[in-house]
Amino acid sequence: xxQLKVISFDGKLVTDSREVAEMVGKSHDQLMRSIRTYIxxxxxxxxxxxxxxxxxxxxxxxxxxxxxxxxxxKGCDMVANKMTxxxxxxxxxxxxxxxxxxxxxxxxxxxxxxxxKEALLQLVEKVDENEKLQLENKELKPKASYYDLVLQNxxxxxxxxxxxxxxxxxxxxxxxxxxxxxxxxxxxxxLLYQKYAxxxxxxxxxxxxxxxxxxxxxxxxxxxxxMFIYQILKEKKGILPIIExxxxxxRLVD
Numbered sequence: 001x002x003q004l005k006v007i008s009f010d011g012k013l014v015t016d017s018r019e020v021a022e023m024v025g026k027s028h029d030q031l032m033r034s035i036r037t038y039i040x041x042x043x044x045x046x047x048x049x050x051x052x053x054x055x056x057x058x059x060x061x062x063x064x065x066x067x068x069x070x071x072x073x074k075g076c077d078m079v080a081n082k083m084t085x086x087x088x089x090x091x092x093x094x095x096x097x098x099x100x101x102x103x104x105x106x107x108x109x110x111x112x113x114x115x116x117k118e119a120l121l122q123l124v125e126k127v128d129e130n131e132k133l134q135l136e137n138k139e140l141k142p143k144a145s146y147y148d149l150v151l152q153n154x155x156x157x158x159x160x161x162x163x164x165x166x167x168x169x170x171x172x173x174x175x176x177x178x179x180x181x182x183x184x185x186x187x188x189x190x191l192l193y194q195k196y197a198x199x200x201x202x203x204x205x206x207x208x209x210x211x212x213x214x215x216x217x218x219x220x221x222x223x224x225x226x227m228f229i230y231q232i233l234k235e236k237k238g239i240l241p242i243i244e245x246x247x248x249x250x251r252l253v254d
Contacts, residue, residue, distance in 0.1 A: 003094070003098065003099075004019055004020070004094050004095055004098045004102070005019060006024060006095075006098045006099055006102040007102075008102070008106070009054070009070060010054075011056070012070075012072055013072065013073065013099055013102050013103065014054060014070035014071060014072055014075075015069060015070070015071050015076065015095065015098070016058075016068060016071075017031055017032065017035065017068045017069040017070070018058070018068055020076065020079060020091075020095075021072055023087075023091050024079065024087055024088075024091050025084060025087055025182065028068070031079075032067065032068070032069065034079070034082070035053050035069050035071075035075075038052070038053065038078055039052075039053055043102065043199065044198075044199075051072060051074055052071070052074045052075040052078055053069045053070070053071060053072075053075045054069060054070040054071075054072070055067070055069060055099065055227075055231060056068050056069060056070050057234070062083050064238075065234070065238070065240060065244075067231075067234060067235050068245055073095070073096075073099045076091075076095040076099075079091075080092045080095070082138075148239075156177055156203060156220035156221065156222060157220060157221050157222075157223075157226060158218075158220060158221075159173055159174055159190070159219070159221060160172065162221055162226055162229060165226075165230075165241040165242065166233070166240075166241055166242065167242050169238070173229075174190050176205070176233070176239075177190075177229070177232075178190075180232060180236055180237075181193065182196055182232070183196075183219075188216070189216070189218065189219060190215040190219050191204065191219060192219075193207060196228075199224075200222055200224050200225070201222060201224060201225030201227075201228050202219050202220060202221045202222060202225050203219070203220055203222065204218065204219045204220075205218055205220060206216070206218075226251070
């Protein structure tokens with residue numbers, strides 16, 4: 001069994017779903033399906049699924065952006081709890097050990113150098129550690145940037161506003177969401193199918209016009225819904241936001 005790699009990402013210790021899949025003897029696609037099921041259960045219970053699983057991506061050998069998850073220790077706990085037999089025991093022992101080692105490493109006190117030589121050695125070691133962390137987190141930076149964009153906005157959004165994230169028109173994005181079986185049109189208004197309606201992705205509001213003599217129902221998306229659109233477009237259509245495409249181009253230049 002290979003050693004599990006644990007890194008620090010956005011203030012959390014995490015490991016990659018690809019490594020977890022290899023350790024538990026599952027295909028990555030199979031583990032991804034299980035994780036999505038766990039996330040749906042957590043979301044329905046109004047628990048913060050990002051404390052267990054963080055949506056991310058990586059670049060495969062064909063240079064294509066593919067989805068993956070970063071698992072916190074809680075996320076590994078959830079995966080391990082579904083396992084029995086030797087693989088479950090071995091995986092539990094491995095991730096507990098690796099997370100503890102990283103925690104201890106981060107908690108180690110910093111010893112001030114007493115000589116010029118020690119100061120130079122500590123500086124070189126720190127530079128090496130920073131370069132290693134930058135390489136490990138390089139593929140995760142575009143995703144974090146889009147999260148930052150979402151976190152900056154707490155209000156409800158029209159579909160045309162979200163469409164601008166991708167360089168699309170509201171009409172084009174509505175059509176894609178319809179093709180994916182997420183929403184349908186009724187009386188000129190796009191509404192979510194019952195499968196998605198209770199999940200808090202969108203809210204419908206009635207607005208008056210013509211001096212209050214007429215009214216029309218409008219659907220607005222929450223920030224949770226905005227991230228849902230991000231995930232479904234990436235996984236089903238391979239469509240990424242402009243900010244991620246730009247960051248990917250910069251990364252290729254680097």
